[in-house]
Amino acid sequence: MSRRFIAAACQLGSISRSESRASVVARMIALLRQAKERGASLAVFPEMALTTFFPRWLIADEEELDSFYEKEMPSNETAPLFEEARRLGLGFYLGYAELFRDAAGRKRRFNTSVLVDRAGRIVGKYRKVHLPGHAEYEPERPWQHLEKRYFEVGDLGFPVWRTMGGVMGMCLCNDRRWPETWRVMGMKGVELVMLGYNTPTANSVAAHEGAHVRMLHNHLSMQAGAYQNATWAIGTAKGGLEEGVDMMAGSCIVAPTGEIVALATTVGDEVIAADVDLERGRYIKETVFNFAKHRRIEHYGIITGQTAATPPPD
Amino acid sequence: MSRRFIAAACQLGSISRSESRASVVARMIALLRQAKERGASLAVFPEMALTTFFPRWLIADEEELDSFYEKEMPSNETAPLFEEARRLGLGFYLGYAELFRDAAGRKRRFNTSVLVDRAGRIVGKYRKVHLPGHAEYEPERPWQHLEKRYFEVGDLGFPVWRTMGGVMGMCLCNDRRWPETWRVMGMKGVELVMLGYNTPTANSVAAHEGAHVRMLHNHLSMQAGAYQNATWAIGTAKGGLEEGVDMMAGSCIVAPTGEIVALATTVGDEVIAADVDLERGRYIKETVFNFAKHRRIEHYGIITGQTAATPPPD
Numbered sequence: 001m002s003r004r005f006i007a008a009a010c011q012l013g014s015i016s017r018s019e020s021r022a023s024v025v026a027r028m029i030a031l032l033r034q035a036k037e038r039g040a041s042l043a044v045f046p047e048m049a050l051t052t053f054f055p056r057w058l059i060a061d062e063e064e065l066d067s068f069y070e071k072e073m074p075s076n077e078t079a080p081l082f083e084e085a086r087r088l089g090l091g092f093y094l095g096y097a098e099l100f101r102d103a104a105g106r107k108r109r110f111n112t113s114v115l116v117d118r119a120g121r122i123v124g125k126y127r128k129v130h131l132p133g134h135a136e137y138e139p140e141r142p143w144q145h146l147e148k149r150y151f152e153v154g155d156l157g158f159p160v161w162r163t164m165g166g167v168m169g170m171c172l173c174n175d176r177r178w179p180e181t182w183r184v185m186g187m188k189g190v191e192l193v194m195l196g197y198n199t200p201t202a203n204s205v206a207a208h209e210g211a212h213v214r215m216l217h218n219h220l221s222m223q224a225g226a227y228q229n230a231t232w233a234i235g236t237a238k239g240g241l242e243e244g245v246d247m248m249a250g251s252c253i254v255a256p257t258g259e260i261v262a263l264a265t266t267v268g269d270e271v272i273a274a275d276v277d278l279e280r281g282r283y284i285k286e287t288v289f290n291f292a293k294h295r296r297i298e299h300y301g302i303i304t305g306q307t308a309a310t311p312p313p314d
Numbered sequence: 315m316s317r318r319f320i321a322a323a324c325q326l327g328s329i330s331r332s333e334s335r336a337s338v339v340a341r342m343i344a345l346l347r348q349a350k351e352r353g354a355s356l357a358v359f360p361e362m363a364l365t366t367f368f369p370r371w372l373i374a375d376e377e378e379l380d381s382f383y384e385k386e387m388p389s390n391e392t393a394p395l396f397e398e399a400r401r402l403g404l405g406f407y408l409g410y411a412e413l414f415r416d417a418a419g420r421k422r423r424f425n426t427s428v429l430v431d432r433a434g435r436i437v438g439k440y441r442k443v444h445l446p447g448h449a450e451y452e453p454e455r456p457w458q459h460l461e462k463r464y465f466e467v468g469d470l471g472f473p474v475w476r477t478m479g480g481v482m483g484m485c486l487c488n489d490r491r492w493p494e495t496w497r498v499m500g501m502k503g504v505e506l507v508m509l510g511y512n513t514p515t516a517n518s519v520a521a522h523e524g525a526h527v528r529m530l531h532n533h534l535s536m537q538a539g540a541y542q543n544a545t546w547a548i549g550t551a552k553g554g555l556e557e558g559v560d561m562m563a564g565s566c567i568v569a570p571t572g573e574i575v576a577l578a579t580t581v582g583d584e585v586i587a588a589d590v591d592l593e594r595g596r597y598i599k600e601t602v603f604n605f606a607k608h609r610r611i612e613h614y615g616i617i618t619g620q621t622a623a624t625p626p627p628d
Binding site: 129130131132153154157158160161162167174177178179180182183184186187188189205206209213216217220221223224227228257258259283285287288289291292294295296297299300301302303304305306307308309310311312313314 | 571623
């Protein structure tokens with residue numbers, strides 16, 4: 001399969017709490033068609049792309065909570081997306097809330113993404129490892145961020161898949177801020193990392209943190225992760241005013257050089273595309289980031305040896 | 315000691331092969347005085363600040379090679395720098411090539427930096443871990459990069475020191491590109507990372523890599539390392555045309571938000587300064603990068619478990 005193709009980030013504007021999956025899927029299909037017009041054969045959708053970002057509310061009613069999760073993928077409601085992508089010959093990345101019952105009958109909830117190849121087959125699944133936010137209701141917050149309540153920590157690590165011409169990886173939202181996310185995939189030779197995100201424009205607990213700084217963090221994390229592992233990265237946002245919370249857009253495609261080569265300019269439904277050559281990162285992997293030659297794991301032990309920081313005594 | 319002070323990056327322009335240490339030290343003292351005029355109480359000098367960047371040559375004569383290394387610190391030649399800094403009440407970071415004989419009489423060579431407190435005492439030493447370049451002469455290169463020949467891999471890890479009001483760390487040049495460098499210090503609660511660098515403006519083995527991309531990499535690495543560990547960073551370059559090789563300048567001071575708050579605008583001897591509040595990173599360390607809450611070391615094993623990347627089979 002070709003190592004060079006056009007890839008698209010399919011940014012979504014806001015999704016209200018009442019919007020149906022059928023409506024969202026119709027928007028996504030429209031974006032897929034635009035991506036195809038741009039020549040794309042791979043499309044990346046946001047995190048939890050099928051519904052509003054529900055962790056912003058404490059939802060006590062379990063049936064209501066469960067209504068935000070997908071119990072199968074594809075489902076009756078998402079099948080049209082899979083069918084249209086297959087018809088158009090586009091692979092895609094899709095983020096969604098996943099709910100299933102395990103062998104013991106226990107409900108399991110993950111913040112998940114799947115990678116679908118150009119024939120419409122699910123070839124990879126990822127479950128978010130770095131869950132941000134908190135598990136209990138915090139009354140001082142103007143909106144909640146209850147990912148630690150509504151999801152378990154991902155149990156699949158950071159796999160990569162050799163598909164669609166290269167070594168593909170996935171992560172979700174807050175994962176992008178953690179260099180470990182990128183490095184684990186980098187150690188597996190990743191060439192393209194896909195990720196969706198739902199990030200508010202404002203920091204609800206640090207009003208002094210400007211929107212421009214938060215966008216800097218968004219791009220900085222992806223650019224550094226891409227450069228330091230010589231991989232492409234496609235980051236796709238949910239943008240716009242969603243249920244009273246302004247969501248950061250700023251979807252982008254980053255080259256293995258760390259350069260942003262495509263950038264969304266709206267906060268709504270928008271397709272951006274770039275010519276992705278998976279060979280582009282090779283010289284970086286063979287020179288400055290030739291891990292075999294330059295990494296010194298004998299000095300890295302604390303990174304995996306402990307979770308928390310331990311500053312020296314006062 | 316105060317957690318808030320003014321810090322300076324003291325960038326050096328080119329140093330020719332024939333320039334004496336006395337001449338370089340005089341330039342550095344002039345920069346220290348400028349830093350003092352700017353109100354600084356901490357100054358950061360470049361990597362191998364006392365001589366030209368000698369790893370660009372294959373130097374067969376051992377006596378000549380040894381002449382680029384410091385055999386003691388301070389020495390007769392560097393003592394005036396220490397004395398002036400003490401007189402002015404400035405702590406400083408100094409990079410230099412270190413040579414000593416170990417107990418077995420063997421010559422040991424490291425690319426080293428020291429941290430000197432405001433009383434003129436050496437309070438910390440670091441030896442470069444991530445040596446770039448190569449060990450053997452490579453005739454296809456317009457200039458050599460023989461750091462792997464002239465230095466051993468640092469044997470001190472990435473220590474931090476509680477001094478001058480905070481938790482201080484050091485690294486050198488190529489170390490800044492490796493997220494492991496920053497994370498190891500981040501795990502130790504670092505609040506200010508000092509680093510010097512000698513980086514050519516052009517990539518001698520990848521002419522297609524533009525100077526602007528190399529400056530992006532320079533700043534991107536420091537900004538990401540600072541943000542992802544909520545630490546200040548001061549990166550000080552050697553700049554200008556040095557023995558036919560154009561050296562990247564771009565010295566900068568980066569806040570724990572990842573923002574560049576001071577930036578050199580010349581390629582010569584230049585002082586830049588910023589108001590450093592070591593408390594600035596606290597909210598980041600307590601929220602988005604609260605390691606205890608969010609890191610998932612059970613999924614990071616490959617980072618320390620192996621040196622080389624292992625892509626999936628074709």
